[in-house]
Amino acid sequence: MNFILAGINHRTAPVEVRERMNISEARLASALSDLTSREGIEEGLILSTCNRVEVIANAEPAADAEPLIRRFLADYHHCNLAPYENHLYWHRQESVVEHLFRVASSLDSMILGEPQILGQVKQASAIARETGALGGELNEVVSHALAVGRRVRRETAVGSAAISVAYAAVELARKIFGSLEDKTVFVLGAGKMSELAARHLASSGARSILVTNRTYERARELAEAFQGEAIRFDQIFHVLDKADIVISSTGSPHFLIHKEQVERALATRKNRPIFFVDVAVPRDIDPTVNDLDNAFVYDIDDLGQVVDANKKQREREAAWAEEIVRQETQKMMRRLASREVAPTIVAIEKRLNVIREKEMERFRGRLGALAPAELDAVDGLTRSILNKILHGPITELKSAAGHAERGTIIQTIRKIFGVTE
Template sequence: MSRDAIVLLGVNHKTTPLAVREKLALSSGYEAPLQALAELQELREFYLLSTCNRVEVLFTCRNVAQATKRVQEVLFGQAITAEELQQHVYHYVNLQAVEHLFLVAASLDSMIVGEAQILGQLKEAYRHATDADSTGFILNKLLHKSFSVAKRVRTETRIGASAVSISYAAVELARKIFGDLHDKKVMLVGAGEMAELAAEHLVGQGVSEVVVANRTLQRAVNLARCYKGRAVSLEELLEQLQQVDIIISSTGAPELILRREDVRPVMRGRRNRPLFFIDIAVPRDLDPAINELDNVYLYDIDDLNNVVEMNKSERDKEAVKAQRIVDEEKIKFSKWLANMESTPTIIQLRKTIEQQVRGEVEKSLGRLDDMDASSRKKLEKMIAGITGKLAYPPLHFLKTENHCIALPERIKTIRELYQMDNGENEQE
């Protein structure tokens, strides 16, 4: 009589390097992988999330080990080796899976803690799942609860208010210089993790275009695709400076990639429209003398660290509040699951007792259908009253928290006492 298990498998920016995540990204969209999962008989319900920073599948099943193996084969097995699967794919079951989903929705598991974009991505993935008719009673309840958790965190905390990453601090400085970023074009020089972080923030601020320049063009293409941007080679850097407004540089180059004498003619071509450089590379990518040019603003990683340090303590306080909200909502959901697990037994218990009471009454008084309406009504009321009194002790035993006896054991005890799984009483 145990309920289906809730399982979550995935990879994200914490467990898996970009080079591996690129192989697992669902570049063709949701339709094909959802169809592939639908063919797995081991799954009851399932939901799939794919972003630039994570691929996660949430599902319910009876046999956790068997279902997990099949899902990994279908989603990840063709892209990476068994060793990489073992190393990078995380695996949560039941309340651990619930907690992880809530943390993701609340952006506490994001590359940028507090960012708002992930909730929209969760909801978009849910729309695809409902279109594919892949979610049911349990996952619908769980996913809607994750949306409300995110809303509580956003409403009751200031988790997204303070810049606590170098990349976010860079974006905050850009806003101070330009104000609204909606009509601004951004170029990311380098396609590593720092560039990913910067892109997350900039897209969240609504920049009009993201250009990615990288020594390896394919890496630039992969990152640009995530943000509906375009990729260019590093050799096109000077040409692109004519068109963009903000440049965030984070390459691993051993020496400067842009000097003052490179930028001066660019500013003439731009007719001195402001150009904002952010150098978050170590060692530095950009010549400090660039800052001496008119209408050119250059900040390096030390400038940004000052912004970050001021905000860290405030964000930490808000993260504690957000985690408390996640914990509260996890407890509420666990109670809902427990109630759902015991509901079939409760219904069957009432039915069993009522049948026994009704049988004894009819033995003594004959069939109730043969009585007049008034007498039958009185007897029905008596049967309901006796049933309620007899059912109260076992129901109280089932519903009351008991730290010594787990709910599955309490359910098993009641079913054995009332012989619910014998003969004609047996139910699935």
């Protein structure tokens, strides 16, 4: 295990540098074969998205990996790395594992908790596996990174709260109506924001969409785009009671919808709730409508507040996610390290057992005829002495796993017991 990672991301490098260093998906396979064909590199993975380019390698234990990666980057991009030096970050060994886990969990993303990165890591590792660049310890780390990413999504809310105004509106609608499947959305005024919110609601399953605008033609256009129904502007209050969600963004200089009209609409619809999203400035809906039972009014600032609260919620959840990443990193390191010492333990056990069996054979004659039970006892005795002797060194080996000087410790113990490669 000799992991190394070199990367640039949205925090360390501006977009000009990121695009210069980008390795497009089409060229990923050839780049990976180039990387792993280099002397000293056993496995490789390249993660290249619009926010990051990372080259990860598992080098041979004795190899100095950093110059190898530098040369690869310089060769691949036909450039001198010196001007980019400040943008590069490096991770080694355990910190590579932790970094990969954080990336897959979307803790290193520009938008905390965004869901695409997990798919991008999956895609990158699939390509690397196909080209044969992954297949050993690094492969195991990458597979586990995907599992960690999924665990973080499942166990924390780091990716669940809406952090855009349009999504916040959908989230609020869900908090009121549960499923949006059979709901009717009424879009008042064709604006960019209302269109976006309506689009989100439609893709969340809203059944029918009604559209109105001061110019009927524009309403018709928009209604067609949503496969909805265009309503004449003067008919607003005839259909208000049919709407579960009202998105308003007209250019009206004063309130368009007042308390009394909403009261009437609520009475007609037997007090089933109405959710008003008022994205117009100046506002279209009288804020006192919110005082009515079963009516909920959110203006653009209110939605902004929800977004802020959700961002804070994601940050709080990120602390839990970091804890999960820490735990999983330690687990992974223990697994990798114990694999490193396992052959030594097996070799020592085998060697001592050979000695034991030989000695048993040698003393067989001197002990005379033994009953099977006595033979078993002698066998058990020698085994137990062996295990007692081995206990110390094995414990030492296991605790050396993950230790910086484990190479020396392993070598010393091997020498003491006379097991060599």
